[in-house]
Amino acid sequence: MTNKLRIHQQNLRKSSTATQDLLSNLEHSNTDLILIQEPHTNSNNKIMGFPSSSSMYQANSEIIPKTGIFVNNTSLFTKKIEDFSNSWITTIQIHLQQSPLIVSTVYIEPNSISSIHENLVRKLFKTYENVPLIVSGDFNARHTMWHNRITNKHGEVIYEIMNDFDLYLHNDQRPTCLTINGSSIIDLTLTNHKATPFIRNWNSKSNRQSIFDHALIEFDYISRDEIPQRIFNTTRRFNEGKADWGKFRDSINIEELNLAVRNIEHTQNKNKIEHNITKFTKIIQKAASQSMPIIKRSIYHKRSPWWDNELRCMQIVVQNKRYLFTKEKNLIAKQYLYEEYKHFRNKYVRTIRKKKFQQWKVFLEEINTNNTWGNTHKLIKNKLNPKTHTLPIIEDFPPNEHPKIIENIVNNMFPTHTNSPNIEHSTTQESPEQEYNISKEYIENLISKTSKKAPGSDNVTYTMLKAIREIISEPLAKIFSKCLNIGFFPQQWKKASLIIFPKPNKSDYHLHQNYRPISLLSSIGKLLEKILQIEIQNYLIENNKINPNQHGFTPKKSTITALFAIKNKILSDKQHKMTSLITIDFTGAFDNADWNIILNNMHQLQIPQHLIQMMHSYFHHRTITMKYNKIEYSKVMTKGCPQGSPLSPLLWNILINKLLDSFTITNASIYAYADDITVICSSTDLDGLQSIIIESLDFINNFSHQNNLKINFSKTKILNFHKKSFHQPIIIESNTIEIVNKLKILGVIFENHHLKSKINFTSHINSIVNKATITKNILISYCKNTFGIDNRKRKNLFKGLIRPMLTYGSEIWFDQINKSQKKKLESIQHQFLRNSAMAFKTVSKSCINCLTKIETLDTYISIKTMKFLHNNNIQRIDTPNPNLFFKELKKSKLLEIFSQTNQNFQSFFINNYVPKFVHTNYFTTQFSQHTGHLRSISAE
The missing domain is CATH 1.20.58 (Methane Monooxygenase Hydroxylase; Chain G, domain 1)
Structure with a gap:
C-alpha cells in the first residue's frame, strides 16, 4: 500500500493523437488519475482512446462530454458524484482511511461563463468545505493575479470564488497554454484548506511534453495514512497460458500420489481419508507452482503493442x-x-x-x-453483454464499513435455517448392495468432458486435471470408490468460495438481491458430485420417479420440449375454452432449498439408502466464504443448492417433484424447467377460469409454505389468451397478481392472437430482429470486406453465434408467424451471409447462399423442427439413416437455390454447385458476380 496519489491534468483538444501521446508520456509514471478536458469523442457520447480495463468517469450517455476523469490505478476505491458531474464538470470521490478525497475537473469554453457555472462551482466548494477537495481544469480564466497579461470575465469570477472560499492556487508563472499567437495561464489547480497541505510537486510541463497547445500538469497528493487499495481476489492462481505442461506432468510425484491413495484404500477413518486427500491435492499444487507462473496483475495501464x-x-x-x-x-x-x-x-x-x-x-x-x-x-x-467488474454494494462505502457489508451480503444471500422441521434419518452406515469399483476409463471420460470453469479455493483447475488425466484417473477412481462405499463426502470439497455478479438492468446495485451468487467449488470435488448426480439421476429415470412435466436438467428434455408442451396445451385449450397462463417465480429458489425436505423426498422416491447417506455427508457442515481484499467472512450453510455445483439442479428437481406429482387441479396443467414454473388454466366461462387460477395459485403457495419456499408475487404474472377481463383482481395473500399482454417464457415471448388456432409471436420476432440488427452492426465494425477474419471463420461465427440467436425456439413459433415476419428473418440472415462472403449489397440472396453453402433460414428451421419431432418420437421420419436424409435434403435445397441464380454466376460453376475448394473473399466474390472493381476492369 502507499500514501501517494499521482495526478495529471491535460486538455486533449478533442484529438485522438493527443490522447495516445499523453498515454505514451505517462507510460512509466504510474499515474493514478488523469483529469481530462476536451477529450476525444469522435462526436459520440463516450470518451475514446483510453483502455477499457480501467475506469473512465464522464457525463451520462445523453450528452457529449467535455470533461472526464480516467482512473488508471485499478486498485483505488472511486465513485462518481452525480450531483457535480455533467458535460463541463466531472467529480469523483476517492476513499481514504479517515475521510474521502474529492477530485473534480472542469472545462469552461472561452467567453461562455455564466451563473450556471459559477453557482455549481460555489456549491461544490460549499458542500465539501470540510473534506479535502481538488478542482483542476481548463477554466479559460485569465487574471493578473496568476501572471496573465490581462483579466477576462472568467478570471474575475474564479478570483471571487477563490477569495470567498479561501482557496489556494498552485500555479506558478509558467504558461499552461501555448499557441503561435502567444501563451497564457488558463489551466488552474485549486484546493481548499483541507487538501492544500497534502499537495506536492506541482509542475507544468509546457516545454516538451505535449505536441498540442496545453501543457501537461502534474502533482502529488500525499495522504497522512495509507490509501486503501482493492486487491484482486481470484481462485485462478496460476497463469496456464504460460504453463510448461510437460514439466507439469513430470513434476507430479507419482510415488507420493500412490502412497496417499493406498492410505485411503486401507482405512475407514474419515480423518485419515481427509488428510490423504489434502496430500493428493498438494502434489498437484506443487507441480503447478514448479511449472507455471503465478498470475500477476498490474494495477496500471500498459502501453499498447503498436507503440514502437x-x-x-x-x-x-x-x-x-x-x-x-x-x-x-x-x-x-x-x-x-x-x-x-x-x-x-x-x-x-x-x-x-x-x-x-x-x-x-x-x-x-x-x-x-x-x-x-x-x-x-x-x-x-x-x-452485446458488457461485463462490469465493480461492486457498488461494497465499493461505494468507506473501507472501514466493508467487513460489516461483507457479513451482511453472505447472511442475506445464505440465511440461517431456523424453522426447518426436524426430520429423522438413519445415520448408521449403509453399504451399497454392490461395492463401487469405478474404472480409470470412466474418470478419464469424466475429466475430458469438463469445461474451463473457475476452480475452488485449492486453485486446481480442470485444465490441470486434463493435462494429467492419464496419471490421476486411476487414483481418483479409487478415492471416489472409497467415498461412495462408506458414504463420505470429504470436508475440503464442501468449502465454497463466494463471488457475486451484478444482475443486468437493475436500478439499485446497493441491494444484495440485485447480485447473483456463484459458489466456486473444488474441481476434484465436483467430479465426485458429478458421479453422485449420475447415480441418483439414473435411478430416478430408470424407475420413472421424475415427473414427465419436469423438463429442466433431465435427459432428452430441454427448454424446447417444455415450450412445445406449453404451446400445444395453449392451442388445444384455446380452441374451445377460455385459457390463461401463469408463470410462478420463487424468491431465491436454489438458495432456499431445504436440505431436510430434499432428504425426505429422496426417501419417498425410494432412492437407495447409501446414496441418501452420501447426501447426508454432502450437506453436513458445508461452508461458504467470501473474500474481498483482506476481508474474509465464512459461515456454515444450513440450506440451499450452491449455484455452481453439478448436483444443484438435480436436488432442486427432487424438491419440486412433489409439487408436480401432487398438482391435480381440474382444467389446470403444470410445467417446470428447474425453478421456472408455468401453469395453464382453462374454463368455459370467465368466473370458472378465475376460480381455477386462484385455486392453482393457492395450491402452489401452500406448497411453498410447507417446503420453506417463498413465491415472488411481484414477478408472478398472468397472460390471458382471451379478450375478456376478470370481474375482480386476482389476489393471493394480499398480493395482486399482475395481468400482462405479453410474457417471456424460457426465452420466448408469448402473446394472445385473435385467432383461436394461433399464438402471437410478433413481439418475439421483433426482439430477435432488434438484437440481430445490433449484433450485425457490431460484427460489421470488426469484419469489413477488406479486412477481418476470413470467410471460414465468419461462416462458423454465423452458425455458432448468430443463427442460434435467430432460430432459438423456432420449433415453437415458426409455424405461427406470417410471411412478412419470415421475410424479415431471411433478410437479416442475408445481411450476415453477405458479410461472410465479403460481397457488395447488390449480390442476390440465392448467389450468397450458394457461395457460403448455407441454406435459407426457412430450410434450416424446417430441418431443425423435423429433427426435434423425430428425436422426441412425435413425428418419426421413415428412414434408417436420419442424418443422411437431412444432409441430402439440405443438398437438394442448395441445388434448387443454385438454379435460381443468374446465368453469369452459373457459368462459373459447371457442376451446378460451388465446389468446396472455392473460398470466397473480397476479390473472388467480385469475380464470380462480375461486380465491383473487376467489373470496371473487364469493361475497359
Missing part, C-alpha cells in the same frame, strides 16, 4: 520542433518553425493511425490460428 521505437523517435522529434517554435522570438522565423513543426506533427499523426490500424488488423484476423472463437468473437460478446 519508430513512434517514440518521431514523438521526440515533434516535441523538439514544437519547443523550437515556442521559444523563437522572431515572428518570421517563428512562422517558419511552426510550419516545419506542423509538417512533422502531421506525419507523426499519420504514422500513429497507420500502426494502430495494422495492429488492429492483426488482432482481429489472427491468421496464425484456425480458432473461430478468438478475439473477434470475444469483442462481439463483450459488446
